[in-house]
Each structure stands twice: as structure tokens, then as C-alpha cells.
Amino acid sequence: MTPEIASLAKAVFYQENQFIVQFSSSMPGSNTAMVKPPILVRSQLRRIKFLTRLTVLDWQMLRMIAEEGGKAGFTSLVHLQVRYLLKEAAAEHKRFRHGNKRDDTEILEDYYHDLHGPQIRFSLDGEVLYDVSGYDSTGNWEEDVAILTWMQTMRDLVSRHITFNNK
Numbered sequence: 001m002t003p004e005i006a007s008l009a010k011a012v013f014y015q016e017n018q019f020i021v022q023f024s025s026s027m028p029g030s031n032t033a034m035v036k037p038p039i040l041v042r043s044q045l046r047r048i049k050f051l052t053r054l055t056v057l058d059w060q061m062l063r064m065i066a067e068e069g070g071k072a073g074f075t076s077l078v079h080l081q082v083r084y085l086l087k088e089a090a091a092e093h094k095r096f097r098h099g100n101k102r103d104d105t106e107i108l109e110d111y112y113h114d115l116h117g118p119q120i121r122f123s124l125d126g127e128v129l130y131d132v133s134g135y136d137s138t139g140n141w142e143e144d145v146a147i148l149t150w151m152q153t154m155r156d157l158v159s160r161h162i163t164f165n166n167k
Contacts, residue, residue: 042073
């Protein structure tokens with residue numbers, strides 16, 4: 001293969017495919033390897049799917065991706081899909097709720113206050129999707145309603161604070 005064809009193949013590969021990135025573990029407390037593209041590759045990626053539970057690190061990365069000047073290294077990005085792993089975040093919330101006497105609204109306000117800042121506005125096309133695949137009922141109607149209400153509240157908060165050029 002000639003260097004020109006190799007260069008062209010590399011460009012097509014990175015420009016025509018969607019890549020999955022994940023900067024924080026999808027399982028709380030896990031030390032498994034994350035899908036973090038090397039900084040030298042990031043500048044070639046045009047479409048990425050960002051998997052997140054919206055941890056503090058993920059909020060920081062999203063802000064860096066949105067900033068002009070490409071601080072996170074994704075300088076060629078034209079489309080970003082943020083896939084909020086809502087079921088996993090709800091499971092973590094459920095574990096946190098047990099033993100906590102404060103109501104959900106107060107907990108959510110504190111949680112969100114820690115994470116959010118100004119709205120994240122991307123100057124590129126994109127979308128936020130909410131992944132609830134695999135959600136199972138707890139068997140307790142009140143607990144299920146509380147979790148589903150929490151999920152809807154989080155969807156509303158995120159929808160107001162992450163926006164894209166095409167929306």
C-alpha cells in the first residue's frame with residue numbers, strides 16, 4: 001500500500017465511522033478501562049457517541065468538547081450523540097436513596113448543583129438520548145414511581161442544559 005492510499009484510508013475510516021467514547025465508568029466504583037481515544041486520534045474523529053452517567057468528569061469533558069479551540073482535542077467533530085445511561089444512574093440513585101431521609105427533590109437539587117454550571121451549547125449537530133434499556137420493576141409500586149419520577153426530572157434537567165446547533 002502506498003503512503004497516499006494509507007493516508008486516504010485513514011482519513012475515510014475516521015471521517016465515515018461513528019466512534020464510542022466513555023470517560024467515566026458506567027459502573028460506579030469500577031476501575032475498568034474506559035474508551036478514551038488517544039489525543040492524536042481525537043482530532044480526526046468526526047462523529048462520536050459519548051456514553052455517560054453524567055459524572056463530574058463527564059460534564060467537564062462535555063464542556064471541553066463544546067469550547068471553541070478544541071481543548072479536548074475533538075477539532076473535526078461534526079456530530080455528537082450524548083447517550084445518558086439513565087438506567088445506571090437511576091440504580092446508583094436508588095442505592096444512595098436508601099438510608100437517606102431527605103426527599104428526592106432536595107437530593108436532586110444538590111446533585112444537579114454539584115454538576116451543572118452554565119448551559120453547554122455545542123456549535124455542531126447532535127442529540128441527547130436517554131438509555132433506560134434493561135430497567136426492571138422493583139416490585140414496589142411506590143419505589144418504581146419514585147425512580148421513574150427521578151428519571152423524568154433528570155431528563156428535563158439535562159434537556160435544558162445540553163443543546164446543539166441543530167436544535
